[in-house]
Amino acid sequence: MPSRRQILMAAAATATVAPITTACSRAQGTKPVRRTGKAPVTYLTVFGFTPRELYGAVALKQGFFDAAGLGVTIQPGKPGQANINTMVAGRAHFVGIDCASAIRNYLPSGGSYRAICAVQNQTLLSVMSLDGDGVTQPVDLVGKTIATGQGAATQTLFPAYARLARIDASKVHITQVADTTQLNPMLAAHKVSGIGTYLIDTPSVEKVSGKKPVVLPYSKYLTDLYGTLIITPKQLAARNPDVVRRFAHALMQGVSFAVQNPSQAAADMRAFLKDHGTTVDLDVATQTMALMEPYVGTGAIDETRMMQCIALMETTGVPPIGSGLTPDALVDFDMMATV
Missing domain, CATH: 3.40.190.10 (Periplasmic binding protein-like II)
Known part of the structure; x- marks a missing residue:
C-alpha cells in the first residue's frame, strides 16, 4: 500500500x-x-x-x-x-x-x-540588475558577480535557478554580505552586476541607484x-x-x-x-x-x-x-x- x-x-x-x-x-x-x-x-x-x-x-x-x-x-x-x-x-x-x-x-x-x-x-526571490549594465536575461550573469545576504535563500537556490535557466552556476560568482543594507548601494556603485533580493524591491533599488532595475525572477523557473x-x-x-x-x-x-x-x-x-x-x-x-x-x-x-x-x-x-x-x-x- x-x-x-x-x-x-x-x-x-x-x-x-x-x-x-x-x-x-x-x-x-x-x-x-x-x-x-x-x-x-x-x-x-x-x-x-x-x-x-x-x-x-x-x-x-x-x-x-x-x-x-x-x-x-x-x-x-x-x-x-x-x-x-x-x-x-x-x-x-x-x-x-x-x-x-x-x-x-x-x-x-x-x-x-x-x-x-x-x-x-x-516566491518573490530574484536577481536584480540595473538597466544598461548588460544583464537582461540569466545567461548574461555568466562571468559576473552578484551579491546576496549571508545565508539568504537567493544564494541557496541559485544553483537550482541556474540549472533550470540553463546556465552554469559555477561561472557566476556570488559574494555574501552580512550587512544586507549594503546590497542596494553595492549595485548602485556597480561593485556587483546584480543582487539577490525580492522582485518587489524595485522602488528601493531605483531610489538608491537612480536607474531602472532589471528583474530576473526565480519564479519563472521555480514555480511552486x-x-x-x-x-x-x-x-x-x-x-x-x-x-x-x-x-x-x-x-x-x-x-x-x-x-x-x-x-x-x-x-x-x-x-x-x-x-x-x-x-x-x-x-x-x-x-x-x-x-x-x-x-x-x-x-x-x-x-x-x-x-x-x-x-x-x-x-x-x-x-x-x-x-x-x-x-x-x-x-x-x-x-x-x-x-
Whole structure:
C-alpha cells in the first residue's frame, strides 16, 4: 500500500494547485472584538526593517494585534538560519522566513518549528540588475558577480535557478554580505552586476541607484515555492495554540490592509520607524506594498503544493534526497484551518 508521502508526491506531480480559500482571512472593514489583557510576543521580520517587511508594523499601528489581545514587539530579522537560531534560543515567538529556507533548515533544527501561515503565494526571490549594465536575461550573469545576504535563500537556490535557466552556476560568482543594507548601494556603485533580493524591491533599488532595475525572477523557473512563511516554535504551537492562531490572523489582517491601502501603510511604517530612530521613504513604501498586492492571498498553505515545494528543494540536495520530510511535519495544518 502506498505511503502518505508517495500519495502526496503523486498528487504533486499531477495536480493543479487549487485557490487558497481558508485561514488568515483578508482584512475587512470591521475589526474583531478587543480582548482584555495582552499576551506579550516577539516577532522577527525576514530581512531588517525594509518596506517590504513592515506589514507587521501596519498590523501594529492599525490595532489588529491589540484587538487580538497581543502585545507585539517587532524586531529586524536576518536571512537564512539566523532567525531560526534566535527563535530556538527563546528570543522570539514568531519569525518570518523564506519558504526555501524553512524547508532547508527544518531537519538541521531538529524539527523545532511549525509553519502557520504563508504571507505570499509565490516566491518573490530574484536577481536584480540595473538597466544598461548588460544583464537582461540569466545567461548574461555568466562571468559576473552578484551579491546576496549571508545565508539568504537567493544564494541557496541559485544553483537550482541556474540549472533550470540553463546556465552554469559555477561561472557566476556570488559574494555574501552580512550587512544586507549594503546590497542596494553595492549595485548602485556597480561593485556587483546584480543582487539577490525580492522582485518587489524595485522602488528601493531605483531610489538608491537612480536607474531602472532589471528583474530576473526565480519564479519563472521555480514555480511552486511560496514566499515568506511565518513559523513558530513547536512547543508554543502545542502549548498555546490560541495565541498562535490570533497572531497569524492579526498579521495577515495587517498584510491585507497594507496591500489594499498602500499609502496609509507607508504612513504607518514611518510612524513605527520613528519610534526606532529611523524613517522610510513614503513613495518607496507605497509602491512596494502596491507591488506586493498580486502575491498576497489568505495565508493558508496547501498540503499538496507544500509537497511540491519540498520535492523541488530535494532536487537541489537540500534537504538531502530521501530525507522523508513531509508537509504535515513542517506545517501545522490543523492550526491553520482555524486561524
